[in-house]
Amino acid sequence: MSIEVPAEGLQEILKMIEGDITSERVSIIMLERKIRIKGKSFPTEVLDDIIEATRNLVFPPEPVLGKFLVVTGIDRSGKETQCFNPKGIKGVVPIYDFLRDSSYKVLKVSLPSYDTTLGALVASYLKKPSNIVIKGELSKDYAWILWSLDRAKHNNSILEWLKDDKKNMALSRRWLESNVVYQKIHGIDEKRVLNLEKNIIKQDYTFIIDLPADIALKRAEKSEERKDFYEDVAFLEKVRQLFLHLQDHYPFGKVFIIDGTNPPDVVNKQILDSLRELGI
DSSP: EEEEEEHHHHHHHHHHHHHHHHSSSSHHHHHHHHHHHTTTEEEEEEEEHHHHHHHHHHHHOOOOOEEEEEOOOOOSSSSHHHHHHHHHOOTTHHHHHHHHTTTEEEEEEEESTTTSSSOOOOOOHTTTOOSEEEOOOOOOHHHHHHHHHHHHHHHHHHHHHHHOOEEEEEEESSSSSHHHHHHHHOOOHHHHHHTHHHHSOSSEEEEEEEHHHHHHHHHHOOOSSSSEEEEEEEEEEHHHHHHTGGGGTOSSSSEEEEEETTTTTHHHHHHHHHHHHHHH
């Protein structure tokens, strides 16, 4: 049975979160109180997760010893394969395994995290199958904050993991850079996204798997997964171009651009060779 969340109330909460978090002085106690009042009709698990994620947006991160690596790119570019290789594609050593074989302890993250409450809200907005249903229309002017909350839920676990040991690494399929790029196409300025997520940890290394949009859509047609409304050739090509110029919009960490038109094993070799050059 699906859990229903009213779009109107959710939008008011998202608007409230952005307004308070980006103000010069924010009281997390007052903000939590306002969220609970506005979301009194929400299922408890949804409201509690929104509040927990909001707390993670408030406090600046402490210095860490370990490194944070992100693999990103447009839809269907092969991020999951290179990070974790769940289908066991021949010739591909997933980055996760490579790092562990190099004596690193690795925390893995994959966004959006559709199997969580906040990730399920993202799935519902994208019209993907989800156990949570947003009832009504949510404006794109605030919908992007759903991705911010989903990411914020992971922020503290990454910080805790990385702060203790330089041999601890975090590996994420997508991070904040993805929200910056995708939402910019919808008219959401990157400064707005980065201002809300100013206290979210930024990665040390970003591997962009570059793939032309038309090839990505051909891959989508062959996939059994249901497409979301971002999977449109014109839209994805605009996203691709922003990824190719990522540091103009997201100036954090060292960026590597990998040719995603190559076979998965060739893409994999390029990524692993780059990691070796970094001394990893």
